[in-house]
Amino acid sequence: MTSSPSVGALLRTWRERRGISQLELAGRADSSSRHISFIENGRSRPSKDMVLRLADRLDVPVRDRNALLLAAGYAPHYAQTPLDDPSMGTLRQGLERLLTGYEPYPALVVDAAYDVVAANRGIAMLLDGLPAHLLTPPLNAMRITLHPEGLAPRIRNLTEWRGHLLAQMERQIALSRSAPLRALYEEVAGYPVAARPGDAGAGPEEAVPSIALPLVIEHDGHLLSFVSSIATFNTPMDVTVAELAIETLLPADPATVKYLRSLGP
Structure with a gap:
């Protein structure tokens, strides 16, 4: 042994x-x-x-x-409370208010394995039309984004965005040495990537600010551009809370803002 x-x-x-x-x-x-x-x-x-x-x-x-x-022979110092535990009610309500308040822009909360804990209607809009097998809980943000039947065919700069996501996962694996995260990485990195026109990046008519790599994605005939921002909790005292990440997609151009606002409440 x-x-x-x-x-x-x-x-x-x-x-x-x-x-x-x-x-x-x-x-x-x-x-x-x-x-x-x-x-x-x-x-x-x-x-x-x-x-x-x-x-x-x-x-x-x-x-x-x-x-x-x-x-070292000591009891664990940090609790690991399920998110659906009654004691987490205030946290859940706070996350829901945050996500709802960010609408019509997309926002979601994921755990350490990128399983979606909560999401707003902006995310639901982007996922519209995806096959049921990708939307069966627990939804996984990496799987939905990079799967060839998921968002991947709609992402205009898939090569760059895929590279960004895989590099992000590699950094997290190096930090945590998580076996489940490694398994997820190997799965999504192995998805076939279909070449498509414009995959190398946005064209001249699709220019976005160079403050960060944008996610350029098609929706219902419209080209939308987003910059992603990820936030975590400061000094968490619970394993569950420590592993939550809130991702918000900020519109990267006026056309995206106008389109999302036109969708109404």
């Missing part, structure tokens, strides 16, 4: 992922490189406060901070 990694081994792995030395970590954690070395090689058992401090300085995801505590 394979034994679980020690807390020292896990901390060393996170330190090496971040590319910092024991001395640098010691300075960040108000400790000594000798003490960090002793923790990593198992000669010293860190206190619960030290585990949490090191995890904070190493920017370890909340879920993995609990794993560090368990490896």
Whole structure:
């Protein structure tokens, strides 16, 4: 039977992922490189406060901070409350108000695996006409976007947008080493990509501001351009909350604004 990694081994792995030395970590954690070395090689058992401090300085995801505590022999510090739990009612209502208030522009909330937790009518508008098998809960934002029967055929700059999404997932996998996220990445990266005119990017008549890579997508004969923004919660104390991300699609040109507003409430 394979034994679980020690807390020292896990901390060393996170330190090496971040590319910092024991001395640098010691300075960040108000400790000594000798003490960090002793923790990593198992000669010293860190206190619960030290585990949490090191995890904070190493920017370890909340879920993995609990794993560090368990490896050190302590109880998890962060709860993992289902989003449908009554105690999450205020959070759910707040997210719903935020999404509704952003209409007619698209906005959604996803979890760590890109499963859609909530979405507004702007997102529903973009998904109109997709096959039922892609819209069966749990909806997955990456799968819906990149699947050849999903939004992919409607995205005019699919090559660029696909590359952006896959690079985003790669960064998250490097940070979290999540097996489910890796499996999702391998699935969507393997989808066939059909070549189409204009796929390399927007044409002259479709110019958008160069502040960020736009999502250029067709809807009902209209060409819409959006810039994506992602927000997370500050200093979350619950695994579920820590892994939520709110994505808003900001219109990137006046024509997109005019069209969305013309759709009415």
